[in-house]
Each structure stands twice: as structure tokens, then as C-alpha cells.
Amino acid sequence: MGSLSLFLFISLSWILFLPYTHQLQTSQTEILLQIRKHLEFPSSLEVMNTFDGDLCNVSPSRNMTIACQDNVVTELIIKGDKPVNFRGFNGFPIPNQTLSERFSMDSFVTTLSRLSSLRVLGLISLGIWGPLPDKIHRLSSLEFLDLSSNFIYGQIPPKISTMVQLYSLVLDGNFFNDTIPDWIDSLTNLTFLSLKSNRLKGQFPSSLCKIRTLADVYLSHNEISGELPDLSTLANLHVLDMRENKLNSVLPVMPKGLVTLLLSKNALSGEIPKHFGHMDQLQHLDLSSNRLTGPPPPFLFNLPNITYLNLSSNMMSGTLENPLSCSTKLGDVDISDNKLTGTLPSCLGSSSDKRMVKFGGNCFATDFQHQHEASFCAESLAGTGKSRRKEKLLIVAFISGAIIVIVLLALGVFFLYRRLCKRTVQEQPPKVVQENSPAAVPSELLANARFISQAMKLGAQTVPVCRSFSFQELKEATKDFDKSMLLGEGSIGKLYKGKLENGTIVAIRCLALSKKYSVQNLKVRLDVLSKLHHPYLVGLFGHCMEGDGHDNLSVNQVLLVYEYLSNGNYRTLLSETYPEKVLKWSDRLTILIGVAKAIHFLHTGVIPGSFNNGLKTNNILLDEHRIPKLSDYGTSIITEETERHETKGEGTKSSNRKNLVENDVYNFGYILLESLVGPIVTGKEETFLLNDMASFGSTDGRRRIVDPVVLTTSSQESLSRVISITKKCISTDVACRPSFEDVLWNLQYAAQVQASADAEQKSDSTS
Numbered sequence: 001m002g003s004l005s006l007f008l009f010i011s012l013s014w015i016l017f018l019p020y021t022h023q024l025q026t027s028q029t030e031i032l033l034q035i036r037k038h039l040e041f042p043s044s045l046e047v048m049n050t051f052d053g054d055l056c057n058v059s060p061s062r063n064m065t066i067a068c069q070d071n072v073v074t075e076l077i078i079k080g081d082k083p084v085n086f087r088g089f090n091g092f093p094i095p096n097q098t099l100s101e102r103f104s105m106d107s108f109v110t111t112l113s114r115l116s117s118l119r120v121l122g123l124i125s126l127g128i129w130g131p132l133p134d135k136i137h138r139l140s141s142l143e144f145l146d147l148s149s150n151f152i153y154g155q156i157p158p159k160i161s162t163m164v165q166l167y168s169l170v171l172d173g174n175f176f177n178d179t180i181p182d183w184i185d186s187l188t189n190l191t192f193l194s195l196k197s198n199r200l201k202g203q204f205p206s207s208l209c210k211i212r213t214l215a216d217v218y219l220s221h222n223e224i225s226g227e228l229p230d231l232s233t234l235a236n237l238h239v240l241d242m243r244e245n246k247l248n249s250v251l252p253v254m255p256k257g258l259v260t261l262l263l264s265k266n267a268l269s270g271e272i273p274k275h276f277g278h279m280d281q282l283q284h285l286d287l288s289s290n291r292l293t294g295p296p297p298p299f300l301f302n303l304p305n306i307t308y309l310n311l312s313s314n315m316m317s318g319t320l321e322n323p324l325s326c327s328t329k330l331g332d333v334d335i336s337d338n339k340l341t342g343t344l345p346s347c348l349g350s351s352s353d354k355r356m357v358k359f360g361g362n363c364f365a366t367d368f369q370h371q372h373e374a375s376f377c378a379e380s381l382a383g384t385g386k387s388r389r390k391e392k393l394l395i396v397a398f399i400s401g402a403i404i405v406i407v408l409l410a411l412g413v414f415f416l417y418r419r420l421c422k423r424t425v426q427e428q429p430p431k432v433v434q435e436n437s438p439a440a441v442p443s444e445l446l447a448n449a450r451f452i453s454q455a456m457k458l459g460a461q462t463v464p465v466c467r468s469f470s471f472q473e474l475k476e477a478t479k480d481f482d483k484s485m486l487l488g489e490g491s492i493g494k495l496y497k498g499k500l501e502n503g504t505i506v507a508i509r510c511l512a513l514s515k516k517y518s519v520q521n522l523k524v525r526l527d528v529l530s531k532l533h534h535p536y537l538v539g540l541f542g543h544c545m546e547g548d549g550h551d552n553l554s555v556n557q558v559l560l561v562y563e564y565l566s567n568g569n570y571r572t573l574l575s576e577t578y579p580e581k582v583l584k585w586s587d588r589l590t591i592l593i594g595v596a597k598a599i600h601f602l603h604t605g606v607i608p609g610s611f612n613n614g615l616k617t618n619n620i621l622l623d624e625h626r627i628p629k630l631s632d633y634g635t636s637i638i639t640e641e642t643e644r645h646e647t648k649g650e651g652t653k654s655s656n657r658k659n660l661v662e663n664d665v666y667n668f669g670y671i672l673l674e675s676l677v678g679p680i681v682t683g684k685e686e687t688f689l690l691n692d693m694a695s696f697g698s699t700d701g702r703r704r705i706v707d708p709v710v711l712t713t714s715s716q717e718s719l720s721r722v723i724s725i726t727k728k729c730i731s732t733d734v735a736c737r738p739s740f741e742d743v744l745w746n747l748q749y750a751a752q753v754q755a756s757a758d759a760e761q762k763s764d765s766t767s
């Protein structure tokens, strides 16, 4: 009895707090309009000019998203067309680059902070300029903050430390020019930190090492100097990108689980430490353009997952171990421009289509054309031991030289200064930045891939990390794509079963691309796809890009490597008649809820969401415990041609997006229908929908069309609930279709009702 009333209480409170989207509060609408004014009416907010309905209902586009809950705005993302494309900014507004001098950062943030329920805020490439005021912390519910590609300078406000809900902080491509604050460890939930391409100075903040949740840290292209601390406490860290800074310590202890470590173009010195040999997840290691010494340790080439190893432009000397064993996965090796001698081990000897090796600029006894004389490498070897006295001499010479130079310089500067003072000097010399403006790269897509709390929790579990496979590897796994390995062929491409070298059975989907993509573009898309981790999604192990020609720049086929599930798909189970195997109503609900959660995650768990997931009963696979997992999700991320959409009017694009969401709802409705009546013969769908849907209206009709297994194992109320939501999902009137949250809620409700009915029946039969 007690449990029943508890259940009623829970259901009641659910009903009361259902996130119905009512009219947005007028005050919130006003704030949005003010924000538009502050931002000087960016083109991405043009919809607001003409839209006189509820702003929460504006369909999201690439440039703008507004989402609401309980009458208030919870998500606001605006992308402008003012990417930072030069670096000569000195704190003053620049016509056509930044917002005008009327813009006041302070009052803008004051306005913004009145949207106090915001959980997601993205203001990208809008020309926002000025120092970021402390009051940004008033947005205390914020979980995701992205202010990339603006002209924000000064310090990262200390009060951000109070925004403890933050799990993603992205400030790339600005002009922050203070140190990285050391209070940052109070952000205990922070998972994704990206401060690339700023002018951040000072030491690497050691407090970062206390944020155990951190998975991705991008601090490249700054002026961070000094020592890189021991990072071994960051057990969840997968990516560390510190390229192009001024770090000048030795290599510290790194977390064992690191997958990508990029430290090129610093001043790191010393030998590569032994514990690098324990980094058995490591795939990409770039230590190029530093001052590392010693011979390259043999274990680096044989780390189990290593695919990319760049040690070029260091001061490494000595010989390579010979023979050397190289991991089969090792694809790119660059040891060029060091002082290595001896012979090249055979596994690095010749570049094959499997392995690209660069070793020029050393003193190897192979390939004399691109090697230095042995004396070039010997010189520096001797230098390490004998040169102390030489050094002293040099120092004396240097000091006396320096004094003369300083005197001359001072005179020169004095005269120059007198001349220049007459003109007005305004421009600072532009800082040279290797990467193009961050906004120009489609990696915005990636930067905005949002990890919702759920994904984050999962992140802590052992999620397989996506890696890239070589075409050769997959060719071998599928016996050269033999017919016997073909699992199926759908509209999106063929599906093969494969066995990897280590024995793992996988499913390999060959996605033919209708257009050529650049490797860069595709990598970004694959990255987004690989971030989609959910317990009810089939796990993606990795991918392989395959071009047709010899240029490595364009790709026309992508192979996706998925977890292989052995227990068939939902469709075959639904037609199962063997009594032990048939799915009772409660089993079906459990499977449907799992799948619905996965779809809800695909729509809302990442930005941009994935809305076209080819839902059908065939694509719901089951593992040995009959846990459902959705496959072939998110392929639109890979195949969608954003460029083409862009040239069409924004109007058609938004409605496209809306249609897609609706499409998932519709298709899921169809899955619900098949759960009720059993699989519908392919080709007969239309007739069924036309002729039989009406039967659901009467008890007799239901008895006729609903699967007998369902009829005998379901309670009236549970069944009615699902029938009613099914009808709404496949309604021909798109506006009548429910939101996915609604669908999920109704299914959970139906499952609860069913569970208590089953429990009651059980106690009846035992008493």
C-alpha cells in the first residue's frame, strides 16, 4: 500500500512539474531584445525582427538557439559573422571588426545576467570587446559557457570560480592577457576547458591538477611559460593540448589514460621519461620543436595504441634501438631534424601505405641525400660533456659583447624615439599566429559539442575512446570486404562484420559520401560523432577515412567501426513466437524507454544535436542481456552537407531542422506501433496506417490488431497510454506531434503503471 501511495505521489509530482512550454515571460523577452540591441542587431538575430510569437518557439539554426523551460530561457547561443581575423587588437574598437565604441561590456553583462536560469550560453564571433566583468558569475546555473572568437581582454574574472555548475568553459580566440587564475580548481565539475589562442601568460596553473573531472584541456597558442607540473592526478584526462607556448621544464608525469598529448613548439628539455612507456591509451604524441635530448626511447614506437608520433626538430642524439619493434597501429612517425646516427631500424625503414616515416635532417647511414655529415651530429654529442670550459669562455665574451651592444642600442633607441614621437604610433606589431582565425575552422562544431551532465557521468566510466583505423586494418578484418562478412546493406551503405587483429568482433559500416570532404572537415565531424556516448547507443570504436586518389586531402568514403552486438535486432525479436523468447509488454517498454533516452540524448545532449537518426526497429540491437542499443545514429553529422544548406535561405534551413526532429518523432512513433502490433510487412505501411489505425479506438478493434502477447501481458491503462502517444507521434499534422520529452515521459509513466499492475497481480496470485 505504502509503495502505491509513494508511486502516486511521484506520478503526481511528475505531472505537476512537466516541462510544458508556456508563453515566455515578457520580462525575459525584453531581455532578449535588449541583448540584441547591445549586440548591435547581428544578422543571426534577424528572425527576431519579424517573429512576433513566443521567442522560445523560434526554431534553432546554426547561428542561433533559444531554448526555454518553465517560461524562462535556459539556453542561448548566438553566432555572429565577426570572426577575429587579425591579432593587432589593443583594447580599442575597430570598425567592421568589433562592436562599435558605444558597446559597453559592463552593461551588456548586467543585462545578460538577468537571464538567471541560463544553463547554456554561447556568444561566438560577435565582435564583443572589453574586459569580462566579474558579474558574469551571477549566471550561477551556467553549465556551458562559450565566448570564443571575440575581442575580450584582461583577466579571466576570478568570480567565475563560483560558477560551480560549469562543466565546459570555452574562451578560445580572444585576447585574455593575464595569467590563468589559480582558483580554477573550485570548478569541481569542469570537464572541458579550452582557452586556445589567447595571450595568457604565467605558469601552468597547478590547481588544474585538482579537477579530477577534466577530460579535455586545450591551452595551445598562448604564452604560458615555466614548468609543466605533475599531471598524474587527472585520471580522466584524455586530451592535453599545450602547443605553441613557452613551457621550459622537463616532461612531467602524465596521466596514464591520456589519448592525445600535444606539446610541440615549446622549450621543453631533458629526455623522454620512462613512465611514458605506461601510457597505453596514447594515440597521438607530438613533442616536436622542443629541446628534448637523448635517444628516442624504443618503447614509444611500441605503445599499444600509438598511431602518430612526432619527435621532429628536437636535439635528440644517439642511435635508435635496432631491431626496433613498432606497434602495428603506428601510422605516422616523424623523427626528422634531430641528431640521430646509426642505421634506421627496419620497421621505420621504408614508408609504406601503412606507415609514413620522416627521418631527414639527421645523420643516419641511409638515404645520404637528406642526411647531414656524421660530424654534424657528433658535434653536439661532444658538446654535452666537454664544453664546460668553452661555455665559460663564451659567457665572458658574451657579457662584454652585450655591454657594447646595449650602449649602441640605447643610443639608437634614443634617436629613433625622437623621430617616432612626432608621428602617432598606434599599431602594435601583429602577433604571428600559426593557426588561422579559430572561427574560420569548422571546429566550432566541435568546440560546441556539449557534454551534458549525463554524458559526463558516463565519461567517468570506461567509455571506449574512438581511434582511427587504417584502411588496411579494416580490409584484413573483413577478409577484403568479402560477401560472407556482409551483414546488411541499407540506404546509407553496406555493413560488414569484422574481426580485428586482437580478436574483437566489430561491425563496420561503409558510408559512401556524396561529395568529397577535406580531411580536416571530416575529422571535425567524426570528432562530434565520437563524443556521443550513451549506454543505449552502440559504441563507436573508431573510423577510417578513405580517399580515392593519392592525395591525402580529400575523402570520399568513411568507415565507421562499431561494437558488435550478438543478440539480433528488435524487429526479429518482435516477430519471435517461441514462448521463452517472446517479449512481454513490460520488456518492450523497457527497450523502448532505453531507446527513447538515447534519442533524447542525441537531440539535446550535444550541440548541435543530431536529429536524423534513421530510426527503425532493425536499428535497435540487443546485447546478451537484452539491453537495447541504437545503431546507425548520427550519420547525418557525417553526411549532411552544411555548405549546401547554407546557401539556401535560412528559412528553409530552420524548417529542415524542425522536420528532422519531427522525423525522429514520427519514426519512433512507427517503432511504438510495431511494438504494439508486431512488425509490419515492408511496403504495407501506408495501407496499415490508412485502414487499421482506427481500430485502436474500440476494445474489439484493439483485440483484432494488437499483438496477442501484448494484450495478455499489459494493463489497460498502460496500453492506452502508449496507444495514445503512438497516435500523436505518427499524426499527419506535424504540429500535433509531441516533443521527445513528452514521448519519454509517457513511456516511463506507462512502465510505472505496468509495474504496479504486475506487482498487484503477483500478490493477488500468491495470497
Ligand SMILES: *[C@@H]1O[C@H](CO)[C@@H](O)[C@H](O)[C@H]1NC(C)=O
Residues within 6 Å of the ligand: 042, 043, 044, 045, 046, 062, 063, 080, 081, 646, 650
Ligand atoms: C548564419 O551564418 C552564416 C555564416 O556566417 C551566414 O551566411 C548567414 O547569413 C547567417 N544567417 C543568419 C540568419 O544570420
Ligand SMILES: *[C@@H]1O[C@H](CO)[C@@H](O)[C@H](O)[C@H]1NC(C)=O
Residues within 6 Å of the ligand: 089, 090, 091, 153, 154, 177, 178
Ligand atoms: C591586456 O591588454 C589590454 C588591452 O590591450 C591592456 O590595456 C592591458 O594592460 C593588458 N594587461 C596585461 C596584464 O597585459
Ligand SMILES: *[C@@H]1O[C@H](CO)[C@@H](O)[C@H](O)[C@H]1NC(C)=O
Residues within 6 Å of the ligand: 095, 096
Ligand atoms: C565597414 O563597413 C561598411 C559597410 O559595410 C563599409 O561601407 C566600410 O567601407 C567598411 N569600412 C572598412 C574600414 O572596412
Ligand SMILES: *[C@@H]1O[C@H](CO)[C@@H](O)[C@H](O)[C@H]1NC(C)=O
Residues within 6 Å of the ligand: 164, 165, 188, 189, 453, 454
Ligand atoms: C556536479 O555535477 C553533478 C551531476 O551533474 C551535480 O549533481 C552536482 O551538483 C555538480 N556539482 C556542483 C558543485 O555543482
Ligand SMILES: *[C@@H]1O[C@H](CO)[C@@H](O)[C@H](O)[C@H]1NC(C)=O
Residues within 6 Å of the ligand: 264, 265, 288, 289, 310, 311, 312, 313, 332, 333, 334, 358
Ligand atoms: C611534426 O611536427 C613538425 C613541427 O612541429 C611539423 O612541421 C611536421 O609536419 C610534423 N610531422 C608530421 C608527420 O606531421
Ligand SMILES: *[C@@H]1O[C@H](CO)[C@@H](O)[C@H](O)[C@H]1NC(C)=O
Residues within 6 Å of the ligand: 259, 280, 281, 304, 305, 464, 465, 466, 467, 502
Ligand atoms: C588500446 O589498446 C588496447 C589493447 O590493444 C585496447 O583494449 C584499448 O581499447 C585501446 N585503447 C584505445 C583508446 O583505443
